[in-house]
Amino acid sequence: MTTSKKKTMEMIDVIAEMFPEAEAELNYTNPFELTIAVLLSAQTTDIGVNRVTKGLFERFKTPEDYLAVDVEVIESYIKTIGLYRNKAKNIQKLCRDLIEKFNGEIPNNYDDLISLAGVGRKTANVVLSVAFDTPRIAVDTHVERISKRLGIARYKDSPLEVEETLMRKIPPERWSKTHHQLIFFGRYHCLARAPKCHECPLLEECREGQKRLKKGLVK
Numbered sequence: 001m002t003t004s005k006k007k008t009m010e011m012i013d014v015i016a017e018m019f020p021e022a023e024a025e026l027n028y029t030n031p032f033e034l035t036i037a038v039l040l041s042a043q044t045t046d047i048g049v050n051r052v053t054k055g056l057f058e059r060f061k062t063p064e065d066y067l068a069v070d071v072e073v074i075e076s077y078i079k080t081i082g083l084y085r086n087k088a089k090n091i092q093k094l095c096r097d098l099i100e101k102f103n104g105e106i107p108n109n110y111d112d113l114i115s116l117a118g119v120g121r122k123t124a125n126v127v128l129s130v131a132f133d134t135p136r137i138a139v140d141t142h143v144e145r146i147s148k149r150l151g152i153a154r155y156k157d158s159p160l161e162v163e164e165t166l167m168r169k170i171p172p173e174r175w176s177k178t179h180h181q182l183i184f185f186g187r188y189h190c191l192a193r194a195p196k197c198h199e200c201p202l203l204e205e206c207r208e209g210q211k212r213l214k215k216g217l218v219k
């Protein structure tokens with residue numbers, strides 16, 4: 001049994017009050033840079049990504065720029081982050097796709113976005129929501145964990161099922177902001193290993209918090 005729409009919105013409102021200013025922490029100046037930044041962010045912190053994109057975005061402005069060099073040159077700019085070899089390769093594949101299919105521009109609709117090399121559902125949703133202001137709710141590791149801990153979604157749900165549940169329970173005009181607020185809540189409060197249940201305003205209604213309380217883990 002998961003939470004009702006009403007209960008879900010009450011909890012989302014509490015989280016919204018805690019993080020009213022939540023927004024994307026990745027640095028970018030246009031949809032192309034944002035897409036590259038999101039690709040780079042897999043299994044890496046936004047801070048780590050911002051550290052490398054400063055130099056990367058100064059050197060490479062267009063898809064053609066990324067294709068004009070050997071992949072090792074791109075690697076040299078991003079080698080402090082995880083999976084950098086794969087990510088460098090994917091950036092070049094993405095750029096090739098952009099030039100061949102979309103005139104070098106990032107498309108502003110879901111189907112075209114996920115047709116791009118290296119762009120999955122989560123990346124497409126982040127780009128649509130952040131760069132194009134389209135209501136979407138991207139499910140990353142934080143959004144998935146929080147939704148499950150609070151009982152909004154089932155523990156066994158896939159990221160896609162979590163996304164569908166959130167879209168059913170939250171009105172579309174709140175999707176984009178809620179995405180960022182859940183990420184901040186997960187990053188700074190309900191952390192994966194050490195959630196701050198002892199000072200959580202949702203402790204009473206949170207099924208994970210209650211479980212932890214019974215086990216004596218809330219101190």
Ligand code: SF4
Nearest residue numbers: 190195197200206209
């Ligand atoms: S009670 Fe604990 S597990 Fe539940 S939302 Fe709060 S911090 Fe997270």
